[in-house]
Amino acid sequence: MSTVEDLDINPRIKTSLKKVGLTTFGQILTLSIQDIQRLAKLSQGEVTGVKTAIAQQVVCHPNITALDIQRGTEKCPKDLKIVKLSTGCQQIDEALRGGILTQGITEISGESAAGKTQLCLQLCITVQLPREQGGLSGGAAYICTEDAFPSKRLGQMISFFKQRSAEHQQVAFGDNIFIEHIPDLDALNSCIHQKLPHLLSGGSVKLVIIDSVAALFRCDYELKDMYRRSKHMASLAASLQQLSSKYCLPIVCVNQVTDSMTGTVKKTIPALGLAWSNQLTCRLSLSRTGREVDLPKRTLSGALIGGFSTSVRSLEVVFAPHLPNITLMYVIDQEGIKALT
Ligand SMILES: Nc1ncnc2c1ncn2[C@@H]1O[C@H](COP(=O)(O)OP(=O)(O)OP(=O)(O)O)[C@@H](O)[C@H]1O
Ligand SMILES: [Mg+2]
Missing domain, CATH: 3.40.50.300 (P-loop containing nucleotide triphosphate hydrolases)
Known part of the structure; x- marks a missing residue:
């Protein structure tokens, strides 16, 4: 699961991102919020929402402490x-x-x-x-x-x-x-x-x-x-x-x-x-x-x-x-x- 298609976000935002070629998680995570705003014509809140949705998908380890590892x-x-x-x-x-x-x-x-x-x-x-x-x-x-x-x-x-x-x-x-x-x-x-x-x-x-x-x-x-x-x-x-x-x-x-x-x-x-x-x-x-x-x-x-x-x-x-x-x-x-x- 690593494209915007897999994200649970507003379809209008998905379309805007795809239109400018921002389809993969990697592309979105490596650009700044401002750059994505400018390219896809989205608001700051919308881009932050996209980044948060991606973060929730890619984090696979639950919260663990050094003591748990030790x-x-x-x-x-x-x-x-x-x-x-x-x-x-x-x-x-x-x-x-x-x-x-x-x-x-x-x-x-x-x-x-x-x-x-x-x-x-x-x-x-x-x-x-x-x-x-x-x-x-x-x-x-x-x-x-x-x-x-x-x-x-x-x-x-x-x-x-x-x-x-x-x-x-x-x-x-x-x-x-x-x-x-x-x-x-x-x-x-x-x-x-x-x-x-x-x-x-x-x-x-x-x-x-x-x-x-x-x-x-x-x-x-x-x-x-x-x-x-x-x-x-x-x-x-x-x-x-x-x-x-x-x-x-x-x-x-x-x-x-x-x-x-x-x-x-x-x-x-x-x-x-x-x-x-x-x-x-x-x-x-x-x-x-x-x-x-x-x-x-x-x-x-x-x-x-x-x-x-x-x-x-x-x-x-x-x-x-x-x-x-x-x-x-x-x-x-x-x-x-x-x-x-
Ligand atoms: N077959 C055996 N049955 C019972 N105890 C044994 C047997 N073989 C060795 N031991 C015990 O192990 C001891 C020797 O331990 P080991 O050879 O591991 O010593 P070490 O700490 O390596 O000493 P060094 O620094 O001299 O090499 C003997 O004194 C004996 O008490
Ligand atoms: Mg010895």
Whole structure:
């Protein structure tokens, strides 16, 4: 519907507009009221009426607020909804309002054994699920910089994940994860500027994980090179942001923590400092609480074969554009990461 013929206005006005060739909405909207008055010999009130009638036809979105878009409420049109990637745990997804943002860089920081790699492995599985199940229907690129990729642990997680639903049984989750081992920053640069764009342009990879960014920057730069290091980090983060926006996918970067002294109080803060933090869209911080719980150990078929004691961990949203600062407790078992209920 885009011609004056479709408007519910006085037929005399329609005829006047058509006589001078003003037939489409585009023509009428791009001319000023005075120009249309002069050309079609209409009054100011009549032309304003025509413009208002057109505006009512072309406005297709109801009044929505930024909060509606941010929260993805029912009022938010589908094309404006911000897609999230499920973490694989319903309670964690609910706390994160759907999961990991599919735009920008999400950092997962935390001490050793906090569960950073476990969460990343879980995302490599969930990303392969269809949209309606919280995935992005694509594979993952996993860039390892420190330890070897934990293939055995991924295999275990996949086996347990497949038990959750009959339709997952036939999916070869392990075949859609592209692993790259990176020994230094030069290799990371060439991976991000050459290999990764090539891989992402194929459209089958919908998640990029770097585990971890801190290790390379810590090793390759000395303390006196801080300025150069900051510039390098900013340019790397900018390239990652560009990839995220071009291919509409989440980039997840793992970061370690360092000790910081405030007076006599010692606390841990994410490594790499402000130059890196300023480039992030969202920061999640994982840590071990020191509290232990006993969890059951089961076979793939669900039979109980014993138990084990594990640390209760916490996941804190340090900052995110769509979330308040919240903390929730979780544990890691054979299946992966799950909220403590
Ligand atoms: N099969 C499993 N069953 C139960 N818990 C497991 C299993 N595999 C790993 N974990 C738990 O996960 C922890 C390791 O988590 P993860 O590898 O994610 O740490 P991380 O935060 O990546 O640490 P780092 O910074 O050293 O890489 C182990 O300490 C253990 O508690
Ligand atoms: Mg790790």
